[in-house]
Amino acid sequence: MTGQPLVQRDDVLAAREILADLLHRTPVESSDAFSDIAGAPVRMKCEHLQRTGSFKVRGALVRLARLSEDERRRGVVAASAGNHAQGVAWAARRLGIDAVVHMPADAAIPKVEATRSYGARVVLGGDRVEDALARAKLEAQQEGRTFIHPFDHPDVVAGQGTVGLEIMEQVPDVGTILVPTGGGGLVAGIAAAVPDDVRVVAVQAERASAYATSIARGEPVAVATTRTMADGIAVARPGDVPFGVLAARGTRVLTVSEDDLSRAVLSLAERAKQVVEPAGAAGIAALIAHRGAALAEVVDPGRPVVAVLSGGNVDPIVLRKVFRHGMSAAGRYLHLRCRLSDRPGSLVELLGAIAQVHADVVTIGHVRTGADLGVDETAVDIEVVTKGSQHSREVVEHVRAAGYVPIER
Structure with missing residues (x-):
């Protein structure tokens, strides 16, 4: 893909003006245990403590705030495994917009119930996020609602990029940012927001890792995915908008296994006292999985590493299974x-x-x-x-x- 990326730092700065006083400026916490693993100071950007329990509400709020009056009147429709669903539902209620959200049939119960509690109508069905996306797009065509994509829109990417602006203010000397990545909205937004001398690393689950293949081919490519505990980043194809940002920047991609993810969730609970869903723990999983030479390629020992904890919406039953899996892996x-x-x-x-x-x-x-x-x-x-x-x-x-x-x- 060629041409200027559709999201620039100025777009992220403009998005922050929309979010001002509406969302939390989430904290950054340090960790001696993870610093020892990385060989550099490790900080955790706690987006699991954001409203609705994830960063997704940032992009959703920016996207909905920029709708025309006619679009607001006709309502919106979205699709998500859970975090984008909650973000859209919360933002829609805040702005007085009717919202419908399609979710996979096996979406985590807490995510489904939270989405409903924010006032959205939830439609369950299908096995994958892609199935929910197809249904949501069809409803948008048939009912005249505006489809709110979870990651493939400039407004959404710009909204997620405000995480990067906050990181630069909270950790000015940051050298590397590890970002859980599915479709790429969060990592692209952060990449657009931070200076070129900061290494932005996309971390994907091995069972749903489309970015490495896509970057090698120079265009978004759909790959076969299998079930992963990191359902929040289980996306088969990168978004065109985020891919353009990441390709232009030459973003590095790391993958992590199911064992890595479960050990990261367990370690975050035990060592950092943070309860994070598997997708949100991908950055810490990368520290655990790639310690040594592979990690040294993306970490500057003299500058801090920031791992974005992107979400904390996890079913307690799933959390129990993940803890057990993590203990076994350890x-x-x-x-x-x-x-x-x-x-x-x-x-x-x-x-x-x-x-x-x-x-x-x-x-x-x-x-x-x-x-x-x-x-x-x-x-x-x-x-x-x-x-x-x-x-x-x-x-x-x-x-x-x-x-x-x-x-x-």
Whole structure:
């Protein structure tokens, strides 16, 4: 793609005037633990503490504020996995505009309920955000509503870019900004807002990483995506507007795995006391995943790194699963299956062996039939919380020494 990017710093400055006194200037917090990982001072831009729980309300409010009177009268329609939905709903209520929001059928319940509480009509259906987008665009055509895109519009990108202006004021010597990225509205807005000597890095989930391919080809390319816990950045194709900004700047892209994301969410809760959804933790996940040479390529040791915590709207049930996944990825959660003689006392003996190494048994399940079990045998699935990878190895070795054949699952 060629030509001048559609969003410049002046556009972001103008967007800030619209948002003044309406939204929070979210805090920046430091972290010694993450600084040790990065080899540079790490700061966290806490957009999960923004109104509606994410940065999305910034772009939504700018976009809706610039609608004509006729457009406001006819109402708006949007599509989102949750954060953009809430941003549009909140902004629409603030401006007195009727709003309809399409969301995937399995959208997180707290996000759905919050969107409804802000006054929008929610329509659920389909498995992906792309399905919701298609339905929203169709309704815009049929009903005359204005479609509010979650990331592919100059007003939206400019609104998200106000995060970058605040970072520059709060951390003037920032060297690198790590930004969770799906369609690219937030990272493009920040890239447009900050000086060229600041490295802006887009962080994507491995299971939904379209930007690396798109930048290599020089145009937005749709890629196949698979389910990721980072539903807020699970986008198959970059937006044209944000892609133009990022391509012109030569933005670097890093990807993170599901294990990286879950460990980041867990680490943020434990070490920084911040409850963040998986998509919002992508920047911290990049610190964890790319420590060493890969991280050194984008981090200046003499200048701070800012990780944008982009959202905190997470279902408690999902959060529990993510914490469990994160503990497993960090070697602190062990799932064993052992075969026992089917006689009274066998389970007590096994649990005694585990207790001797001070591991905490969480759940126990019996499997009494199976092709690999003898008539006098039973299998026991045991979930154990340990103190880390070394302790997990000690548990397995001690159980084996006690005469059992544990299988890690």
